[in-house]
Amino acid sequence: MQMQNANWIYDTTIILYALSIIGYFIDFLQNNRKANRMAFWLLSFVWILQSMFFFQRMIVTGRPPLLTPFEGLFFYAWVLVTFSLLLNWFFKIDFLVFFTNVVGFFIMSFNLFAPGEDTASSVSMSLISELLVIHVTMAFVSYGAFTLSFIFSMMYLLQYRLLKQKKWSKRLQRLGSLSVLEQLSFVLNMTGVPLLLLSLILGIIWAYIKVQAFSFLDVKVISSFIVLIVYSNFLYQKVAKGLQGKQMVFWNSAAFLVVLINFFLASTFTTFHFWYD
Incomplete structure (x- = not known):
């Protein structure tokens, strides 16, 4: 029932x-x-x-x-x-x-x-712990932040093109200003990176303690660290080198593509995250 x-x-x-x-x-x-x-x-x-x-x-x-x-x-x-x-x-x-x-x-x-x-x-109940739940939760929240950041970048690109073509309308106003869209995209990535880092740290600690087959060479582990590196580089480009505008959209789109590869493709080949098999 x-x-x-x-x-x-x-x-x-x-x-x-x-x-x-x-x-x-x-x-x-x-x-x-x-x-x-x-x-x-x-x-x-x-x-x-x-x-x-x-x-x-x-x-x-x-x-x-x-x-x-x-x-x-x-x-x-x-x-x-x-x-x-x-x-x-x-x-x-x-x-x-x-x-x-x-x-x-x-x-x-x-x-x-x-x-x-x-x-x-796929997961023995004995392996489930608060550490694993926090690890998974933080990972998905970080993915959510990265997804919304990507959407803000796409909205930025749409707004930029409308402005360039001088298509003034209510739709243009309701998309939000370029500066706000760019700032929110950056803030979401800035939120997602530490969440993903903490998630990986907790996941590694949990796996080291609970999973005998754990390996740093697992496809899912490697791809998750690649996601972290790519988004960390995005933040570095933004803060240190003043990345903005269409360059920001390009970098953010490329970074989100890595997230999709990590989430959907890498999970197919992993031997460690076996509950996603």
Whole structure:
């Protein structure tokens, strides 16, 4: 019965998510404030249902639901919804929510095809600890920050082109100023880097203690450190060399591509992060 309720919540979430994105899309094309408000409240309800699904799964499995591919992608989508709602609340950048949740909806839909074990069959319960949960949580939050930073860069590029073409409209105003978009992109990367660093440190400590097969030469471990190095270099270029404008967009796009490779491709070849097999 609990699993049937969870499936119902997930299916309803997908439908409301789609309706919310349609509302934001209408607003994007027509500057329709009624559609924007409807989309916002639908997305808020999506967040509530996601949270309910998350806690219900925690009750069913008896552990933090973060350790399977299905759970990891779901938590990633939840992080994106949470970040987009908070940033829109504080900075009133409407189109951020639209672009971010196109990504979030894709992840939720893709997640329907991910392995969804009800128990951590790939991970012995004896290996699950608070250290592992914190490691996984911080990693996904950092990925969420990097994703939003990339979206801000794309919005910067769109705004730059509209300004260059002198296409003055309400859409131009609602995208946000170039300086704000650039600053928020930088701040999110600046937040994501230390979170990822701490996540890797905790993950290494946990693996060294708990996993006999742990190796620094594992594909997932190496690719995670590459992500950290690439984004650290981005911050260095920004702070020390004044990286800005279209150069910032290029560097941030390249860095996010590395994140995608790490998240989706490297997990296929890893022998250490075996619960993602």
